Amino acid sequence: MDEKRLTGESGEKAVLVGATLPGTTEEVTEEHLDELAFLTRTAGATVAGRFTQRLERPNPKTFVGKGKADEIATFIKENRVDIAIFDEELSPSQLKAVEKVFGCRVVDRTNLILDIFASRARTAHAKTQVELAQYQYILPRLTRMWTHLERQRGGIGLRGPGETEIETDRRVIRDKIARLKEQLRKIDKQMATQRKNRGKMVRVALVGYTNVGKSTIMNMLGKTDLFAEDKLFATLDTTVRKVVIENIAFLLSDTVGFIRKLPHSLVESFKSTLDEVREADILLHVVDISHPGFGEQIEVVNETLGELDSLSKKIIVVFNKIDLYRYTEKEEDDLSPATSRNYSFDELRRSWMGANPGVRSVFISAKERSNVDELRNLLYEEVKTIHVKRYPYNDFLYDL
Numbered sequence: 001m002d003e004k005r006l007t008g009e010s011g012e013k014a015v016l017v018g019a020t021l022p023g024t025t026e027e028v029t030e031e032h033l034d035e036l037a038f039l040t041r042t043a044g045a046t047v048a049g050r051f052t053q054r055l056e057r058p059n060p061k062t063f064v065g066k067g068k069a070d071e072i073a074t075f076i077k078e079n080r081v082d083i084a085i086f087d088e089e090l091s092p093s094q095l096k097a098v099e100k101v102f103g104c105r106v107v108d109r110t111n112l113i114l115d116i117f118a119s120r121a122r123t124a125h126a127k128t129q130v131e132l133a134q135y136q137y138i139l140p141r142l143t144r145m146w147t148h149l150e151r152q153r154g155g156i157g158l159r160g161p162g163e164t165e166i167e168t169d170r171r172v173i174r175d176k177i178a179r180l181k182e183q184l185r186k187i188d189k190q191m192a193t194q195r196k197n198r199g200k201m202v203r204v205a206l207v208g209y210t211n212v213g214k215s216t217i218m219n220m221l222g223k224t225d226l227f228a229e230d231k232l233f234a235t236l237d238t239t240v241r242k243v244v245i246e247n248i249a250f251l252l253s254d255t256v257g258f259i260r261k262l263p264h265s266l267v268e269s270f271k272s273t274l275d276e277v278r279e280a281d282i283l284l285h286v287v288d289i290s291h292p293g294f295g296e297q298i299e300v301v302n303e304t305l306g307e308l309d310s311l312s313k314k315i316i317v318v319f320n321k322i323d324l325y326r327y328t329e330k331e332e333d334d335l336s337p338a339t340s341r342n343y344s345f346d347e348l349r350r351s352w353m354g355a356n357p358g359v360r361s362v363f364i365s366a367k368e369r370s371n372v373d374e375l376r377n378l379l380y381e382e383v384k385t386i387h388v389k390r391y392p393y394n395d396f397l398y399d400l
Contacts, residue, residue, distance in 0.1 A: 011044070011045075011046075012044070012045040012046070012082040012083050013045065013046050013048040013079065013080065013081045013082050013083070014040050014045040014046065014047055014048060014081065014082065014083045014084070014085050015047075015048055015049045015050065015051065015072060015075065015076060015081050015083075015084050015085070016033050016036050016037060016040065016047060016049070016050040016051070016084075016085050016087065017050075017051050017052075017063075017064065017072065017084060017085065017086045017087065018032060018033045018036065018050070018051070018052045018086075018087040018088075019052065019053055019054070019055045019058065019063070019064065019087070019088065020052060020053070020054040020055070021055055021056075021057075021058075022056060026052070026054070028293075028296075029052050030052070031292065031293045031296075032087055032260070033050050033052065033087060035259075035260070036085065036087045036109065036112075037050070038211075039109075039112050039113065039116065040085055040112065042116050043112060043115055043116050043119070044119075045082075045083065048079050048081050049075055049079065049081070051064075051068065051071070051072050051075075053065060053068045058088070060094070061093070061094065061097045062094065062097050062098050062101060063086060063088065063090060063094050063098065069098070069101050069102075070101070072084065072102060073101050073102050073103065076102050076103065076104050077103065081104055082104060082105065083104060083105045083106070083107060084098070084102050084104055084105070084106045084107075085106075085107055085108070085109070085112055086098075086106070086107070086108045086109065087109050088108065088109060089108045089109060089110045089261070090106070090108040092140055092141045095108070095141065109261060110137060110261075110263045111137065113259070113262070113263055113266070114130065114133055114134050114137055114263065114266070117130045117133070117266065118130050118131075118134065125187050125191075128180060128183055128184055128187065129184065129266075130266075131180060132177065132180040132181065132184060132265070133263065133265040133266045133268075135173055135176055135177050135180065136177060136265040137263070137265060138173065139170065139173050139174070139177070188275075191275070192275070200390055200391075201242075201249065201250055201251050202248075202250040202251070202281050202282070202383045202386050202387055202390070203250065203251045203253070203276075203279060203280045203281050203282075204243075204250055204251065204252050204253070204280060204281065204282045204283075204284060204379070204383065205252075205253045205255055205276050205277050205280035205282075205283055205284070206218060206252070206253065206254050206255060206284045206286060207255055207258070207277055207283050207284070207285055207286070207301060207305065208257060208258070208285055208286035208287060208288075208297075208301055209257055209258055209259065209287070209288065209297040209298075209300060209301055210256075210257025210258065210259050211257065211288070212257070212286045212287060212288040212291075212297070212320060212321075213286055213288065213320040213321060213366050213367070214254055214255070214257065214286050215254055216320075216366040216367060217284070217286060217318065217320065217366045218239065218241070218252065218254040220366050220369070220372065221243050221252055221376070221379075222241035222242075222243050222252050238253055238254065238255055238256070238276050239253065239254045240252070240253045240276070241253075245376055245379060245380045245383070246380060248380065248383055248384055248387055250383045250387075253276045253280070255274065255276055255277055256274075258300055258301050258304045259300070260296070260297075260300050262304070267304075267307070274308055277305070277308055277310050278308055278309065278310055280310075280313065281313070281314065281383075281386050282313065282314045282315075282316065282379075282382055282383065282386070283305070283310065283313050283314070283315045283316070284316050284318050284379075285298075285301060285315050285316065285317045285318065286318045286320050287317060287318065287319050287320065288320055288321050289319040289320065289321055289322055289324075289325050289348070289363070290321040290322075290324035290325050290326070298317075314382060314386075315359050315360075316359075316360050316361065316362065316378060316379065316382065317359055317360070317361040317362075318361070318362055318364060318375060319348075319361065319362070319363045319364070320364055320365065320366055321365060321366075321367070322363050322364060322365045322370060322371070323365040323367065323368045323370060324365075348363075360378060360382070362374050362375050362378055
């Protein structure tokens with residue numbers, strides 16, 4: 001295998017393509033492309049350009065209009081771009097048509113995320129989960145994958161199962177999917193047994209959008225040394241640690257980060273990982289308050305939690321990275337709607353602390369260790385409340 005692919009450093013040049021559809025704004029589209037650029041860099045490619053177009057509806061053939069498609073194709077040719085990445089999921093016919101117009105490889109957001117997951121998977125469990133999602137993505141696009149295999153190997157969107165020759169046969173892929181599902185069922189059963197063997201200890205799960213600092217908080221609270229870096233999906237495997245605050249112990253788990261338009265196949269294949277969320281007593285919803293779109297990220301996480309029937313759980317919202325939050329004072333004659341940047345830190349603190357009596361919140365910087373004691377105290381209170389109900393005659397003293 002190509003060594004650059006194994007490290008995720010493809011060295012490819014990419015163009016990004018997005019669309020402003022009804023119900024959204026150009027500003028939101030640009031924020032989404034910023035995230036797509038982050039995903040692209042995480043996959044190891046360099047962004048050479050980005051294109052957007054306002055559309056009433058996607059073109060059924062090329063997604064963007066003919067004029068915009070020709071404009072992008074010219075840019076790709078003049079700048080020797082290797083790959084075009086769309087922020088929306090494209091149909092198999094659209095992928096084939098766009099590749100013909102652009103004259104380069106084309107991947108959509110789903111394929112890009114799957115590619116990053118493939119490069120991030122470390123354990124047999126994570127690799128099996130990602131491989132299943134990849135085969136489910138490949139199956140309806142089989143004809144197009146054959147075209148790729150004839151031209152070249154390696155590069156973003158072609159990691160893993162897309163590179164083997166015989167396994168691109170539909171029957172073989174269906175058989176492979178069935179075997180992977182059976183393999184995951186066995187792993188899920190083992191993991192369920194492991195969770196059952198943990199007894200009735202209070203369980204806390206870290207959830208949140210990808211790259212908000214969950215692993216850093218896990219390291220801080222659990223005194224662990226998990227992999228944490230400024231890239232998306234740094235953590236794929238769930239890690240569980242016993243944490244003790246004062247005289248009470250509980251289990252803390254770190255889970256895979258959520259993201260806008262997370263492929264459904266990934267949600268399904270990562271079922272056992274997300275079971276840590278379903279079975280938790282308390283959720284620590286970590287939010288990157290320095291991100292301009294943190295409000296939308298909160299909505300994405302809440303939607304995913306809703307799909308997991310976990311929104312009714314006890315939730316503590318942890319606003320992380322307060323050291324990076326930048327307040328921009330709004331001009332008096334500015335009639336545009338206020339944004340998160342127009343609220344001072346104190347105003348945000350007051351609004352979130354009192355907005356929802358059922359959801360408690362705390363503002364910290366895990367990196368700078370700011371307000372960490374406040375988080376520990378709040379977590380201690382919530383864990384103790386559950387612990388006392390669960391063990392009414394226990395003095396909750398642990399052998400430390």
